[in-house]
Amino acid sequence: MVLFSVVVLSFAVTRSTGTPLYAALGIQVSEEMIEARAEMMGLNDPIHVQFTTYAAALLRGDLGASRRTFVPVAEDIARKLPATAELVFFSMVVGSIWTIPLGVRAAMRPNGPIGKLGEGISQFGVTVPAFWLGLLLIFLLYFLWPVFPAPLGRLGRGFDPPAMVTGFYTVDALLAGNPALAWEALRHLILPAVTLGVTSSPPMFRVTRAAVSEVLASPYVEAAHSYGLSRRKVMIRDVFRNASPPVLNLAAMTFGYLIGGAVLVEVVFSWPGIGSYAVWGMEFSDYDVVLGVVIVSAAIYVLLYFIVDLLQYAMDPRVRN
Amino acid sequence: MVTRSQTDRSLLSRIFVGPTKGRTVRRSIFFLLLLVAVIGPWIVTHDPIRPDPFNTLAPPSAEHWFGTDRLGLDIFSRVVAGTRTDFTLALIGVLLGGGLGSLMGAWAAYRRGWVDTVLLRVVEVLQSFPVLLLGLALFAALGSLDIFEPFLFGPFDDTGKVVLTIAIASVNFPSYLRQVRSVLLPLTDAEFVQAAKCSGLGGWGIVWKHFIPNARGQILALFALTCAYAIQIIAGLSFIGLGIEPPHPEWGAMIREGATVIIQGKWWASLFPGAAIALSVYSLTGFSVGSDTPIDPASPSS
Amino acid sequence: MTAAPANGALLTLSEIEVTIHTATGPVHPLQGVDLEVYPGETVGLVGESGSGKTMTLRSILRLMPPGGAVTGGAIEWEGRPVLDMDPDELQSYRGADVAMIYQNPVSALDPMLKVKRQIVDAFEANRNEADGDPEEFARSTLRDLEFGDPEAVLRRYPHQLSGGMAQRVNIALALACGPALILADEPTTGLDMTTQIRVLDLLERQVSARNAALLFISHDLRAVARVSRRIGIMYAGRVVEFGTRERILNEPSHPYTRALLECVDLRTGERPRSIPGLVPKMTEVYELCAFRDRCVSRMEVCDREPLPRCEPDERNMLLCHLGYGNG
């Protein structure tokens, strides 16, 4: 239902502007060539016919074709999605690595140094625009002090991508028994993942801290202590269990946010994912490309929420009844 | 089965919350920036859009405090001038989306029933787009239109700015609608509302006179946060080349300019506008209320 | 350290003070609580809402709310100073020696865990194999607590229990720890009259069957009188009078105790009137008598000197300038 509306809306929005095919074909082509092309792509049909065609194609998994390269959009997205997925996944890892332990610690000792550190990182991650942080990191860690490779894609020159299994170069390289390649892929991944991870995770820190401190102050945790259960046991049995639904919920939101945020970071690091693909499409008014990316990301977004709801359902007995 | 509406999708309230401490500092910075936005044209040292072809990519110096960019534009002057661009667009976009969202939220709370359902659906759909991609889609749709031409005036001197404002408004509309609706929902049956109904006040009259004032606190609390977010979205969209065309001074577009030369070590072209964004966002968090930082200097049971 | 208790008391609180730091400033819910519990006896503690009853129990277990700490006095368990225990000692003292039944039975249960898991965990944390099978214990205890189908209850989550059921599950949890002293914090509030009496009787029976002592709290003097041999009266963070049930009910010495008794009809439990005046604010520390503003027998000395402590024998105690035998 939501997805359908998303499709309608995006379609209406992107098609409402006529057919700037010339932008795709170049200036010097003749009127007839544009007409012919437009006819071929069905762009002269009335808008509802276009939509029906598009929707019917969409149901078959066909997102149209790029008006510039004529490569099917679905094919391009399928090829580029793993790059974005790998980036988003590692950003999530970077985000969780600091937010969860620091958030828990900050809840246990609100005024301790760890809590302050977490608050500081959060404040930083919130205020700093992701693309700008990426540029600063490139300047510091590539130009001034070349620890990381040039910010140009997933692998350096002279490296071939590993055989596709998961689409994650780091994982695929390891599966192919090529640790050097995995290392290369990882080195390219670190800066963009840190950039995206740091700027997207502050809410996770805050929610972890809030959830854990709320649970810690709850009567049932006090009661659990009063029965003489060990601190460790109470932490695992009661605190983590009860604090995890909100954290999980937020993690899903963060995933959604990352899909959007990836657009900027992909551009900064010339990361060949769907974000830079959309921006590329935008530059050439290649609307099927933009539309395709928008629909796919919205679909992923909606799917994520569905999964979270399922998890919530599985985890929390109160939701089940 | 669980429904999706159980999960609150507004990241916003979680993002821009700062600690309660040091608010005064942040608020002072904000008013300073506001001042800069207003008196910008009088404090710039150079014309922010007149290039100096003999002085391109000059590092910061006494003449050019923040250096110059590829075209030889003075970065300090552009950062100062950009304050007005970014603040104005953020403000107008948030006012538009937030105002409409608040009204609709109040209306949904007042009418409930199908009005509420439909509005919630709309919000849900709008929120299914990652923010930047929504912006992208809007630009794809409206960016090359010339229908706005006759209406361009004041801060909206080109189509990109109009679309940018629309994008900000569409991002804010759902957040305000949801927030206001959830605050006001319990009021629908309140006595004073019944009384107002009896006194013959119309639906919108009640919404305006009785509902909106009750959500004022929530709306204001959201305002600073959404403005901060709006500045980041504007800068982000301009950074990928949407919205503001280069000669116009805007922070995101400036960073885009600077990005091409940072690998050559010319850091100043992107550092200063980025710092301006960060500072603005930081200063706006000084207005956030209800920080979730626990205040008690306490250790848990021991 | 401290020698074994000369008088054989199980638990001794002397001059316990608690301070909680909150956003709006410090709160002093306990301002010198004195209390003794002997093995196997039932002691009742009565006081208005906010007088510090719950806080007293929490201080016994050293479980403080965020920002709270025991700032003065001493707590002894069988002669051992509780306030000096290290985390390990504390953990084995909680549950195995002293277990608590919480005031709000539903929120004291972990909402994510089934009843069975909670009882079994409490059992296993405090006992060893010699004490039998935890699940079997859970079943038989629930049966003792008059659950018709213990097995079904064990499979439930807390939100699936009614208030009375949750209360009895809390009792089972405390019993599962096998403590020598049970702290019961208003175990009957929120229940209807018949359930109250039933739960109270069940609790008393189970406690005495196990030879445990019971420290029973209520703002309802009638409920306390029903089960307790000795009764303490709390006011503004202190136990102002402490004595045998007969003494408290028949010849009360503290004007507050008298006022309380006048307010309650012990047979019907009705409260025909309440004590005039305001409940004192616990943001202040009261050096002088905190009740004097509401007291009918206020004397000039009450505004001048701190409270004297009359302790004619080790089972009676009074904090009042009037002293015993004035009535």
Ligand SMILES: Nc1ncnc2c1ncn2[C@@H]1O[C@H](COP(=O)(O)OP(=O)(O)OP(=O)(O)O)[C@@H](O)[C@H]1O
């Ligand atoms: N976490 C806390 N923060 C601040 N003050 C608290 C806190 N817990 C308790 N207090 C204060 O301590 C005082 C004693 O509270 P306590 O819970 O012991 O009262 P009580 O006698 O159990 O009352 P009731 O019959 O309502 O349960 C009250 O004035 C209360 O406001």
Ligand SMILES: [Mg+2]
């Ligand atoms: Mg209490």
